[in-house]
Amino acid sequence: MPELNWIGKNAVVNHHREVPYRLVHCDSELSAGDADSGNLLVQGDNLEALKALLPYYAGKVKCIYIDPPYNTGNENWVYNDNVNSARIKQWLGKIVGAQADDLSRHDKWLCMMYPRLRLLREFLREDGVIFISIDDNELHHLILLMNEIFGPTAYVSSIAWQKVFGRNNTAKFISDTHEHIVCFARNIKALELNLLERGEGEDSRYKNPDSDPRGPWTSSDLSARNPYSLGVYPLRTPSGREIEGPPAGRYWTVSKENFEKLDADNRIWWGTKGNNFPRLKRFLSEVAQGVIPNSLWMHSEVGHNQEAKQEVGSIFHEANRETLFSTPKPKRLIRRILQIATNPGDIVMDSFAGSGTTGHAVLDMNKQDGGNRQFILVEMDEKIAPDTTGERLRRVINGYHKGGDVSKPVEGLGGGFRYCRLGTPLFDEFGDIDGAVSFSDLAAHVFFSETGAPIPQRVDGSTPLVGQHGEQIVYLLYSEPEQGFAREEAGNVLTPDMLASLPDTPEGFEGERVVYAEGCTVSADRLKTEGIVFKQIPYSIQGA
Structure with a gap:
């Protein structure tokens, strides 16, 4: 190329x-x-x-x-x-x-x-x-x-x-x-x-000169230049005129057998006097409802x-x-x-x-x-x-x-x-969360990536709850000073105790809880039972 x-x-x-x-x-x-x-x-x-x-x-x-x-x-x-x-x-x-x-x-x-x-x-x-x-x-x-x-x-x-x-x-x-x-x-x-919708211009060419019960129609040529092995045969018009075959250098577009079926179904137009070259009738009721x-x-x-x-x-x-x-x-x-x-x-x-x-x-x-x-x-x-x-x-x-x-x-x-x-870059040159990204910034990013909606209100990290949107609640366990290091004492690891301490869900909530953290020590079975989806920082953050 x-x-x-x-x-x-x-x-x-x-x-x-x-x-x-x-x-x-x-x-x-x-x-x-x-x-x-x-x-x-x-x-x-x-x-x-x-x-x-x-x-x-x-x-x-x-x-x-x-x-x-x-x-x-x-x-x-x-x-x-x-x-x-x-x-x-x-x-x-x-x-x-x-x-x-x-x-x-x-x-x-x-x-x-x-x-x-x-x-x-x-x-x-x-x-x-x-x-x-x-x-x-x-x-x-x-x-x-x-x-x-x-x-x-x-x-x-x-x-x-x-x-x-x-x-x-x-x-x-x-x-x-x-x-x-x-x-x-x-x-x-x-x-x-x-x-596109059909306009009056497209439909105006459909007429019904022979009062066909199928409604208005237009006609198209029954011959083409493309070679067709079954496309050369003589015809007789309704008026009795003999047609030796298609025009010079052209072929009928249908076989003789199919032509006779179309003619029997009144889908061939021979002209008002039944003496013209045949044309195929195309009914408005049968064409696509658009162009x-x-x-x-x-x-x-x-x-x-x-x-x-x-x-x-x-x-x-x-x-x-x-x-x-x-x-x-x-x-x-x-x-x-x-x-x-x-x-x-x-x-x-x-x-x-x-x-x-x-x-x-x-x-x-x-x-x-x-x-x-x-x-x-x-x-x-x-x-x-x-x-x-x-x-x-x-x-x-x-x-x-x-x-x-x-x-x-x-x-x-x-x-x-x-x-x-646009705000600051999310990641540094090593693929880690950039040091200039605050808890509030990261919380807004993960909430939007999960829900498609902006964070309901700005959060400062005093609670891991980021917010709820529909049947989805997002949590973030993130410590700016310990960014890149999973440490339970820093509060950036989802442990059984941390899971138990997460803010309560609203009464009747049956949706999904998504927790972002640097690490997780909770078993997969318990996560499933609690309806928790764990996503590891930074690898699971969209854009990483």
Whole structure:
């Protein structure tokens, strides 16, 4: 297979393994709606955020959509689009080294994208799929990169999206009216995409000129170019005309025996006078209740750039639309992706969240079909994340006035999300709990990894009880000074006496009790009898 090479590649091909696992802290003040909806917005570098989230969501995400920098060389908008920002420069200098000064903008883009795509692949379920928006600047590089990371057999399609509805007559050569959405599967053999709803356009071609009791039908050619050993034979039309065989260079698509069965069942159309070449009748009542998505998405179906800006402007009426976020994607575009790639209950990820269209589309689709899809969004910019991405989600969840007009209220979509930030690295270079990680931090991490929910309240280690969520109670036996050493006197070992002293469970509790500790001296039989699941520190901690 052809391989893509660029300056700095050797420094980044394994960099995703070197990125430290960081703690994730939730901020209730910036969160909104139902705290247990499972939706997350994480503020922080998406490479570090992906690594931090991997222990919780590896192999669980059905659909990923990302809209990364297109690397156009344009530095005049909120996302520095030629990957020449101070943060990217600093990262490249650290990871690539002295070569960073010699990188072209394409080298930089590839260095930035490679480790992120490697991590994103790990989030996908076996039947998962990723969609990536891109334009001509990096399309060719992106497909080669995806072939290397996902494998060439994982390629699904490169969709052309009509991003504008007009022609640019000032273009130097050809007016640029579309972008690309590159689609790859985690495992092409496991991938199943949904059909799109049939529209009036698809059904309008079905007629019933012969009043067939099976209802409207359309006809298709009964001949094809593919050679077929049983596909050459003469026919006689109902009018008596002799047809020597299929058209020159073609073959009937069915054998003579099967043709006669179809004709007897009135599934052959000979024309109104019974004198035409035969065609196969296909009944509307027998076709699939949906249509296969095609690779050309017109703005009339999925929206365009101007529509996307108007959507954002109607929500943020008080802001200048151009400076707020100049390149959002239309909600209808993301909705189309969700329609074909997700079902209720699936997890959707977007690690270049920007204006928050993906989260908005998930909430909107859940409202429409009663589903409970969850989104995981990551936004790097410290201002965009709370003020644009998060604020858009808060407004569409709770409701807002379109364009700020109180006479045009927009009902809230419901749902909710947790706003999170990245904390300190969880492990040191030796794989042990980092010395900077406090009991409170570790407790929050193990509770979230076990339950999928933030810790109910901050704990300080005065009790091993971390918290309860549903039918699960989590305990942590951890001594910061004795980190890495299992010592009963330090209280970090689950002994029979320690087990007996654990805080009582609520009356009627029949769920699971999970105890994290440096060691355990309780027999397996007693653990089973007591409904205890022991997990050893640090080996059983997600991300270790």
